[in-house]
Each structure stands twice: as C-alpha cells, then as structure tokens.
Amino acid sequence: MIFAGEALADFLSQSFDDHVKLIFSAEDGTEVMRDYTPRSFDPAKRELTIEFSLHGDGFASSWAAGASVGQRITMAGPRGSFIVPTDYDWHLLVGDDTALPAIARRLEELPAEAVATVVVQTASEDRRQFRSRSTFGVVRVDHPQDLLREIEALELPSGEGYIWCATEAKVAARVRELLVVEKGHGKHAIRASAYWKDGASAHHEKFGED
Missing domain, CATH: 2.40.30.10 (Translation factors)
Structure with missing residues (x-):
C-alpha cells in the first residue's frame, strides 16, 4: 500500500x-x-x-x-534507526512472514560484493522472489520447527558476519540462543527481535542487545 x-x-x-x-x-x-x-x-x-x-x-x-x-x-516514526553496516564478510537473515518486507529491503540495499543467506518460514502463500546485487541464497520452510532445525544444522561461514532475525517471540529467542550460546556467534553482531507473540497483539521485543 x-x-x-x-x-x-x-x-x-x-x-x-x-x-x-x-x-x-x-x-x-x-x-x-x-x-x-x-x-x-x-x-x-x-x-x-x-x-x-x-x-x-x-x-x-x-x-x-x-x-x-x-x-x-x-x-x-521512525523514532531512530539502528544502522547495520553492509561491509561484513557475510550476512544471515532469518524471519517469518512478518519479516519479509525488512529482508527484501535489506537484500536490495546490500552492495554487489556482499554475501548473504536467507532462511524464511512462510505460513502464507508469499513466495516472493528476492532481488539483490549481492550473492545470496534462500532457504524456505513451512513451519517454525523447520526453521529452528535449519538454524541448528547451519554451519556459520568463516570471517566476520552479522545475523538479523525477526519472528515470533519464542522462535526468535531460540534462534538467538542457538547462534550465540551453542554456535558461539558474537553478541555484538546479532539482532534478534520478536515482531509478534503467539496469543498477544501489538507485541515487539528485542533480545540480548547487551
């Protein structure tokens, strides 16, 4: 609109x-x-x-x-912008239907030399084709548990990367736990947010920005 x-x-x-x-x-x-x-x-x-x-x-x-x-x-709004530099060695974007606009915008803004991986869980029929000058790959799953299994199995690339995640609250918290606690990704280079919460309305929450 x-x-x-x-x-x-x-x-x-x-x-x-x-x-x-x-x-x-x-x-x-x-x-x-x-x-x-x-x-x-x-x-x-x-x-x-x-x-x-x-x-x-x-x-x-x-x-x-x-x-x-x-x-x-x-x-x-917006009240303020959290700027994530585009010159990381790699980018990982994780989300569900609510995150698709942000993921699409991020990919379109990445430079040609960037490398990105997208993992999306879509319960709707939105199977959009993302566009980007960067080199990127997309993994699509149908259910939250499938998304978590993809993150569990994911081997993070070498070099310095940035991870962005936006999903349902419990899923986002678990994604962050998997990547930071279990895979050792630095807390300074991940932004995990709940764009919604099952059973609640107008919920927005960020995890572990310490």
Whole structure:
C-alpha cells in the first residue's frame, strides 16, 4: 500500500528494519496501534510503501483490505534507526512472514560484493522472489520447527558476519540462543527481535542487545 502527502516531506528511514507506528481508530473511538516496516520511500514523490499481510484476522489486516484512495491515517516514526553496516564478510537473515518486507529491503540495499543467506518460514502463500546485487541464497520452510532445525544444522561461514532475525517471540529467542550460546556467534553482531507473540497483539521485543 502506498501512502502519500505533504506530511511525508521530512520522512526519513535509514535502516531496513525501521518501524513506523500506524494509529487506527476503532469503532468505539479507541486508538489501535501497530508497527510496520517502511518497505520503500520516494522522497521526490513523497510516497511511502508499506506491505500488509491480508490474512483477514487482524485489525490492521482488515483495515488494509477495505482501505480506499484518499483515506487518511495517523502515522508516527521512525523514532531512530539502528544502522547495520553492509561491509561484513557475510550476512544471515532469518524471519517469518512478518519479516519479509525488512529482508527484501535489506537484500536490495546490500552492495554487489556482499554475501548473504536467507532462511524464511512462510505460513502464507508469499513466495516472493528476492532481488539483490549481492550473492545470496534462500532457504524456505513451512513451519517454525523447520526453521529452528535449519538454524541448528547451519554451519556459520568463516570471517566476520552479522545475523538479523525477526519472528515470533519464542522462535526468535531460540534462534538467538542457538547462534550465540551453542554456535558461539558474537553478541555484538546479532539482532534478534520478536515482531509478534503467539496469543498477544501489538507485541515487539528485542533480545540480548547487551
């Protein structure tokens, strides 16, 4: 979905995993807030693209399915960008459906000399073809346990690499544990986040950024 308008004149998103907060109005007048990744932004046109998963069982999904041209929404952020350099020897991107916009944006922003591996668990029919100037490979699985098995079996490359992960809370915590505790990857070079939590709404959490 594309958002446009003069209010975006000073919009800035410097990191692939930035979040903007969309603020919806429920029927009873209360505010409903959800975090979304800025997929792309055209400063000349002042057009911001955000991807919605139309799974049909969430407030934001239902709003997006019924949105029309000219409809207005309140948006805030990004509050600040966490910049991950692109010059690591290798990059590992791990995620589920909620992480696909950030992963796609990261791959598109990597330089030609970069090397990346993507492990994604998609419960939806989203089997997009990623684009990148970098050399990259993609492993796709259907279930969270399959994703964890892939991470368990993964042999990390030599050299200095950076790992980025965004999934359901328990899965993200386990991915970080596997990579940091069991495989010895440095805490300084991994960012693991919960983009959602089973049984909760509007959940966002980061693990071990110490």
